[in-house]
Amino acid sequence: xxxxxxxxxxxxxxxxxxxxxxxxxxxxxxxxxxxxxxxxxxxxxxxxxxxxxxxxxxxxxxxxxxxxxxxxxxxxxxxxxxxxxxxxxxxxxxxxxxxxxxxxxxxxxxxxxxxxxxxxxxxxxxxxxxxxxxxxxxxxxxxxxxxxxxxxxxxxxxxxxxxxxxxxxxxxxxxxxxxxxxxxxxxxxxxxxxxxxxxxxxxxxxxxxxxxxxxxxxxxxxxxxxxxxxxxxxxxxxxxxxxxxxxxxxxxxxxxxxxxxxxxxxxxxxxxxxxxxxxxxxxxxxxxxxxxxxxxxxxxxxxxxxxxxxxxxxxxxxxxx
Numbered sequence: 186x187x188x189x190x191x192x193x194x195x196x197x198x199x200x201x202x203x204x205x206x207x208x209x210x211x212x213x214x215x216x217x218x219x220x221x222x223x224x225x226x227x228x229x230x231x232x233x234x235x236x237x238x239x240x241x242x243x244x245x246x247x248x249x250x251x252x253x254x255x256x257x258x259x260x261x262x263x264x265x266x267x268x269x270x271x272x273x274x275x276x277x278x279x280x281x282x283x284x285x286x287x288x289x290x291x292x293x294x295x296x297x298x299x300x301x302x303x304x305x306x307x308x309x310x311x312x313x314x315x316x317x318x319x320x321x322x323x324x325x326x327x328x329x330x331x332x333x334x335x336x337x338x339x340x341x342x343x344x345x346x347x348x349x350x351x352x353x354x355x356x357x358x359x360x361x362x363x364x365x366x367x368x369x370x371x372x373x374x375x376x377x378x379x380x381x382x383x384x385x386x387x388x389x390x391x392x393x394x395x396x397x398x399x400x401x402x403x404x405x406x407x408x409x410x411x412x413x414x415x416x417x418x419x420x421x422x423x424x425x426x427x428x429x430x431x432x433x434x435x436x437x438x439x440x441x442x443x444x445x446x447x448x449x450x451x452x453x454x455x456x457x458x459x460x461x462x463x464x465x466x467x468x469x470x471x472x473x474x475x476x477x478x479x480x481x482x483x484x485x486x487x488x489x490x491x492x493x494x495x496x497x498x499x500x501x502x503x504x505x506x
Contacts, residue, residue: 190214190235190497195222199240200261205483209490213497231255236496238489239267246272259492260505261485263287264425266398270506279496280506283488285346287476291423292350294475295393298421298447302469303332335359340389342382342405343396343424344374351393352377363388386413391421398425408433411442418443423475426452435461438468449475 197218240261260282318326341364406429445467
């Protein structure tokens with residue numbers, strides 16, 4: 186393999202807005218970066234390259250068939266459902282992802298949303314700016330309920346690296362932690378009770394999703410699971426939008442079947458402006474940014490560098506195909 190291969194990063198601006206150190210990546214070969222690549226641009230910009238780096242750009246069977254020199258794909262993310270793995274395997278193209286880089290950032294965002302909602306932070310920020318506190322006869326002003334985390338039960342779907350980190354923070358807040366786990370005997374956790382999915386829905390005051398999206402988890406939040414949740418329950422999703430049947434959730438929120446949904450991901454991104462969840466008063470949506478702290482994005486670039494260095498040395502790490 187070439188010592189300095191041709192490398193293309195097809196959607197670089199999904200990772201960096203010019204605020205990251207990519208010198209180590211540039212040193213690995215002849216690197217070309219593009220802000221985003223769509224349609225015919227994907228093949229045109231990848232012709233003659235040995236290594237593709239992409240975050241969400243779709244690498245289909247058609248794309249792979251048109252790139253005979255392609256040997257390696259590095260997904261600039263943990264999730265890799267944008268790559269046709271069967272087609273890659275058939276053509277002998279290795280695929281790696283980057284793992285663990287966003288854990289701290291995602292966990293921070295989970296609690297940022299939850300605390301902002303329970304503390305009514307946006308409401309009080311707006312009302313202070315409107316003069317409500319200044320015109321209040323008392324030293325303190327509040328007219329919306331503020332809730333504590335202590336004593337509440339947080340249910341965690343997916344007890345991997347992020348789920349476990351969410352649990353550790355929850356325990357410091359004095360929350361009760363319950364979780365689902367495919368192999369509970371493998372990851373025994375003090376003060377965490379492992380339960381079945383139905384029990385998780387019924388007992389969680391806060392239900393947070395940290396599972397991968399696959400055939401068994403697609404729309405795991407649906408009308409049936411929502412009907413099992415408490416009317417005071419809060420749903421959080423920072424994983425994948427497809428975990429939720431969004432119309433079913435919108436219907437449940439409009440009926441106050443659950444208290445609120447705090448979402449960082451949707452099934453279609455960016456969403457259409459008339460998406461059924463956008464604008465609901467009990468649905469807080471952030472634009473898929475939970476993973477995107479500067480430190481997390483730098484760790485992502487560093488992880489890409491590690492993967493490519495290992496590949497150039499004749500090894501493959503973080504292989505998904």
